[in-house]
Amino acid sequence: MAKFFEYQGKELFKESGIPIPEGMVVNTPEDAKQAAEKLAGPVVIKAQVWAGGRGKSGAVKFADTPEEAEAAAEAILGMEVKGLEVKQVLVEEKLDIAQEFYAGVIINSAQEVRGPVLMFSPEGGIDIESVPEDKIAIMNVDVIKGIMPYDTLNLVSSMGVKGKSLRQIADVLFKLFKAFQKMDCRTLEINPLVLTGDGKVLAADCRMAVDDQALFRHPELGIKIGREFLKEPTEFDLIAWSFEESDFRGTSYVAQMAEPAEVAKGGYVGYHGIGGGAAMLGMDALNKVDIKVADYADTSGNPTASKVYRVVKLIMAIPGIEGYFLSGFMMANQEQWHHAHGIVKALREELPKRPGFPVVLLLCGNKEKESQEILKEGLAGLDARIEIYDREHVYDAKFIGGRVRALVDEYREERN
Numbered sequence: 001m002a003k004f005f006e007y008q009g010k011e012l013f014k015e016s017g018i019p020i021p022e023g024m025v026v027n028t029p030e031d032a033k034q035a036a037e038k039l040a041g042p043v044v045i046k047a048q049v050w051a052g053g054r055g056k057s058g059a060v061k062f063a064d065t066p067e068e069a070e071a072a073a074e075a076i077l078g079m080e081v082k083g084l085e086v087k088q089v090l091v092e093e094k095l096d097i098a099q100e101f102y103a104g105v106i107i108n109s110a111q112e113v114r115g116p117v118l119m120f121s122p123e124g125g126i127d128i129e130s131v132p133e134d135k136i137a138i139m140n141v142d143v144i145k146g147i148m149p150y151d152t153l154n155l156v157s158s159m160g161v162k163g164k165s166l167r168q169i170a171d172v173l174f175k176l177f178k179a180f181q182k183m184d185c186r187t188l189e190i191n192p193l194v195l196t197g198d199g200k201v202l203a204a205d206c207r208m209a210v211d212d213q214a215l216f217r218h219p220e221l222g223i224k225i226g227r228e229f230l231k232e233p234t235e236f237d238l239i240a241w242s243f244e245e246s247d248f249r250g251t252s253y254v255a256q257m258a259e260p261a262e263v264a265k266g267g268y269v270g271y272h273g274i275g276g277g278a279a280m281l282g283m284d285a286l287n288k289v290d291i292k293v294a295d296y297a298d299t300s301g302n303p304t305a306s307k308v309y310r311v312v313k314l315i316m317a318i319p320g321i322e323g324y325f326l327s328g329f330m331m332a333n334q335e336q337w338h339h340a341h342g343i344v345k346a347l348r349e350e351l352p353k354r355p356g357f358p359v360v361l362l363l364c365g366n367k368e369k370e371s372q373e374i375l376k377e378g379l380a381g382l383d384a385r386i387e388i389y390d391r392e393h394v395y396d397a398k399f400i401g402g403r404v405r406a407l408v409d410e411y412r413e414e415r416n
């Protein structure tokens with residue numbers, strides 16, 4: 001899921017007519033000080049990371065003066081919250097909170113719902129998971145009918161909210177649903193939705209995630225890779241993602257694991273696993289023989305030969321690798337001949353550029369016999385160190401790791 005920072009979600013709120021506190025995003029303590037000067041009053045300084053529970057981790061601080069704001073930003077910037085480094089903080093006017101609510105829309109993919117669910121609770125500010133069930137009002141939305149303003153009025157009033165704030169909150173919830181739909185969200189939450197001492201209702205926080213499958217409809221979001229990808233993508237990662245983006249048959253997950261300068265020092269192979277578990281086993285086996293992976297690649301879910309081909313081409317284009325290892329430590333039930341075809345085509349094109357290059361292929365499972373034939377016939381006669389293994393060795397990570405090591409050593413010796 002494509003996740004967004006609080007401030008990005010709040011920009012969406014602003015466009016959607018949901019009131020938010022005055023504020024600005026900054027990345028230095030000095031700018032935090034200036035922001036506090038502009039806001040001219042007490043402020044709250046909040047780490048911008050893809051993690052909740054910032055309040056509890058000390059990543060939300062309050063300041064009465066610009067100097068205090070500067071010090072708070074200094075403390076928060078560079079901090080780690082749930083393993084994520086804080087690079088930006090949001091400086092906002094501090095709200096005078098009279099009451100905290102929760103308002104959210106999520107996708108419930110359970111069989112009996114399979115659609116958006118509106119949620120409202122008068123007990124906001126804490127984890128919604130820890131709020132008792134009878135304090136959460138829920139409405140499953142029929143996506144064809146959508147919602148009417150009275151739906152959110154009913155929902156909010158069912159939790160005992162009355163008077164002026166009833167209308168204000170129901171209006172926020174209605175607009176929240178519209179924003180959720182417009183942006184193809186999986187999650188859009190306000191926690192807390194705040195009622196201030198002087199009777200205003202504002203979104204004090206935002207958690208927003210957009211459905212990866214809908215990202216193509218939102219180029220304005222500038223998301224480069226539509227899946228969980230916590231690092232800044234490299235050129236390699238982006239090329240790999242383009243295979244996935246243009247072909248949804250099967251999956252390929254490919255990421256750069258080492259800097260080119262590191263790979264150039266030696267000891268790295270191009271790595272290709274089939275399925276997550278097999279990929280882990282293979283990495284372990286390589287670790288034990290002191291060989292590192294320049295990339296991580298996993299092709300599974302019955303990908304087409306063309307997808308596998310593109311992945312192998314990309315791996316083989318990594319400068320400085322000293323081998324290619326297909327780590328198929330599983331009896332895959334996908335039709336393995338697609339892998340065999342893709343691998344043969346890519347290696348036939350690439351191996352002539354690297355005489356003597358080590359290639360260790362472990363491929364087993366459905367259509368194994370045919371796949372082995374394709375690999376053996378297809379790769380015959382090439383000037384390379386090719387070893388092809390089948391189910392005989394599917395439990396033999398130690399042996400396979402040893403073969404990679406041995407071929408890499410031979411290849412090195414030959415080139416020195």
Ligand code: GDP
Nearest residue numbers: 044052053054055060094095097125191192205
């Ligand atoms: P989270 O812990 O990551 O969800 O971060 P929040 O943005 O929800 O902030 C945590 C808590 O800090 C909120 O539940 C509030 O109690 C408090 N808080 C946040 N903004 C303000 C504010 O403007 N005024 C006051 N008084 N409290 C705030």
Ligand code: MN
Nearest residue numbers: 053191192205
């Ligand atoms: Mn929150």
